[in-house]
Amino acid sequence: MSAATASPAQVLVVDDEPDLRTLYELTLLREGYRVESAADLARARELLQARRFDVVISDMRLPDGLGLELLHGLAAQQRAERCIVMTAYGSTENAVEALKAGAFDYLTKPVDLKQFRAVVASAIQDPAARSRSPAALRPQAATSASPSGGQSLQRMVGQSTPMQQVRERIAKVARGMAPVLVRGESGTGKELVARAIHDCSHRAEGPFVAVNCGAIPETLLEAEFFGARKGSYTGSTHDREGYFQAARGGTLFLDEIGDLPLAMQSKLLRAIQERRVRPIGSTQEDTVDVRIVSATHKDLVAEVQANRFRQDLFYRLNVIEILVPPLRERREDLPELCEALLARIAQETGMAVPRLSESVVRQLAAHPLPGNVRELENLLHRAVALNEGDTLQVDFAPTTDPAPLAAIEGDRAPDFIPDDLQAWLDEREREILVRTLRECGYNRTAAAQRLRMSLRQIRYRIDRLAISLPGDDPNDERA
Numbered sequence: 517m518s519a520a521t522a523s524p525a526q527v528l529v530v531d532d533e534p535d536l537r538t539l540y541e542l543t544l545l546r547e548g549y550r551v552e553s554a555a556d557l558a559r560a561r562e563l564l565q566a567r568r569f570d571v572v573i574s575d576m577r578l579p580d581g582l583g584l585e586l587l588h589g590l591a592a593q594q595r596a597e598r599c600i601v602m603t604a605y606g607s608t609e610n611a612v613e614a615l616k617a618g619a620f621d622y623l624t625k626p627v628d629l630k631q632f633r634a635v636v637a638s639a640i641q642d643p644a645a646r647s648r649s650p651a652a653l654r655p656q657a658a659t660s661a662s663p664s665g666g667q668s669l670q671r672m673v674g675q676s677t678p679m680q681q682v683r684e685r686i687a688k689v690a691r692g693m694a695p696v697l698v699r700g701e702s703g704t705g706k707e708l709v710a711r712a713i714h715d716c717s718h719r720a721e722g723p724f725v726a727v728n729c730g731a732i733p734e735t736l737l738e739a740e741f742f743g744a745r746k747g748s749y750t751g752s753t754h755d756r757e758g759y760f761q762a763a764r765g766g767t768l769f770l771d772e773i774g775d776l777p778l779a780m781q782s783k784l785l786r787a788i789q790e791r792r793v794r795p796i797g798s799t800q801e802d803t804v805d806v807r808i809v810s811a812t813h814k815d816l817v818a819e820v821q822a823n824r825f826r827q828d829l830f831y832r833l834n835v836i837e838i839l840v841p842p843l844r845e846r847r848e849d850l851p852e853l854c855e856a857l858l859a860r861i862a863q864e865t866g867m868a869v870p871r872l873s874e875s876v877v878r879q880l881a882a883h884p885l886p887g888n889v890r891e892l893e894n895l896l897h898r899a900v901a902l903n904e905g906d907t908l909q910v911d912f913a914p915t916t917d918p919a920p921l922a923a924i925e926g927d928r929a930p931d932f933i934p935d936d937l938q939a940w941l942d943e944r945e946r947e948i949l950v951r952t953l954r955e956c957g958y959n960r961t962a963a964a965q966r967l968r969m970s971l972r973q974i975r976y977r978i979d980r981l982a983i984s985l986p987g988d989d990p991n992d993e994r995a
């Protein structure tokens with residue numbers, strides 16, 4: 517709460533109903549904030565002209581106009597106030613419009629006071645932001661917005677115009693609660709974008725929970741998302757938190773959102789709209805305090821048209837869109853990407869960073885790389901593992917090519933020596949991972965425990981070996 521900081525936060529309340537105004541004022545005063553109030557836009561503008569506030573809470577409908585006008589005015593003047601708009605219950609359009617116009621968050625009427633306090637506290641939470649000039653939050657200053665956010669953006673390599681635009685957009689949308697949909701082909705760096713949004717946001721200190729929506733068996737979805745009380749279904753021996761609870765105060769990253777079954781889409785929509793979730797077997801509801809970032813490689817508009825994705829959920833998730841371009845549209849990033857990826861691989865494997873000759877970079881640039889940065893990473897990984905000498909050689913045979921498998925038929929023979937040790941080892945590793953994942957119901961944490969490795973290690977290996985979990989591709993039966 518801001519009362520703990522040197523000066524109390526200043527809040528402006530704009531509502532034409534005197535009773536509500538008083539209720540909000542009293543609630544905010546009790547939280548230790550300084551409060552001013554206005555009954556219409558004209559008075560609000562006067563107060564805003566005279567001084568600065570930390571937060572502006574405005575009703576949508578006011579006698580002399582819409583709360584949105586206030587929002588547009590503040591944005592045009594690049595003011596730093598964070599705006600919370602109050603909309604009538606069920607008016608999704610207004611809420612989405614307000615978020616698109618730059619509102620920090622919205623509340624639906626009748627306002628739940630607990631939620632009201634939580635949303636205002638979240639808007640005020642970051643005292644540094646209060647003294648920061650709005651210019652510091654503009655895209656070009658993105659790396660100075662927060663130290664960890666800066667690091668996370670720096671991890672995102674590439675000076676091409678499209679990548680610079682992606683970084684600028686991240687810095688611009690990071691503040692606020694508007695849901696973001698990250699679109700892009702497989703392996704383009706969507707998760708990296710989601711992490712950067714989190715790291716640049718006021719929620720950076722909170723958890724970042726990443727969920728692969730396509731990898732969870734349908735029967736477990738509700739428990740995984742909303743949690744479950746002990747004994748609520750067969751085998752549940754203790755209370756378990758859902759993703760919504762685990763991400764409280766942070767960001768919930770819903771990867772491959774296009775793979776979420778329709779029944780679960782409705783439940784997710786309800787959770788977002790009502791900001792409450794009920795764990796299975798519980799009589800109580802938990803308040804939702806997460807920012808949602810989702811990602812997909814699918815064309816969700818086409819999915820909506822084919823009735824595979826709910827239009828209302830799409831509308832809710834796609835308030836802000838970030839498109840991550842495929843590697844073929846930013847070839848100029850390749851040398852820098854190779855360098856960064858090699859440095860990372862060397863650090864992770866403890867091997868020396870090998871030199872990449874210009875001719876290999878040229879070869880890479882001519883290679884189609886449909887799997888984008890992930891494919892590049894896999895190619896380099898393989899190259900490092902097989903490398904002899906100082907200069908790296910890249911083998912362009914596809915890493916998931918079934919050919920090596922055929923070539924090693926009969927490999928159980930005692931005198932068998934593989935032609936390509938790394939490919940052979942990769943295939944063995946892959947088989948074991950796929951089998952363990954399948955036996956653990958595709959729960960990566962359980963599979964990691966079974967193989968005595970960390971979640972990070974198993975995720976890394978799943979990525980490296982391009983193992984697709986169910987839902988990644990309905991035709992793919994491999995994992």
Ligand SMILES: Nc1ncnc2c1ncn2[C@@H]1O[C@H](COP(=O)(O)OP(=O)(O)OP(=O)(O)O)[C@@H](O)[C@H]1O
Nearest residue numbers: 671672673674701702703704705706707708889890
């Ligand atoms: N611009 C970049 N700079 C450095 N590394 C990157 C960049 N983009 C992606 N990567 C790396 O490439 C790999 C794939 O990225 P990421 O998992 O974010 O992609 P994705 O689009 O979410 O993939 P998928 O669609 O398969 O889920 C990761 O190891 C990531 O760190």
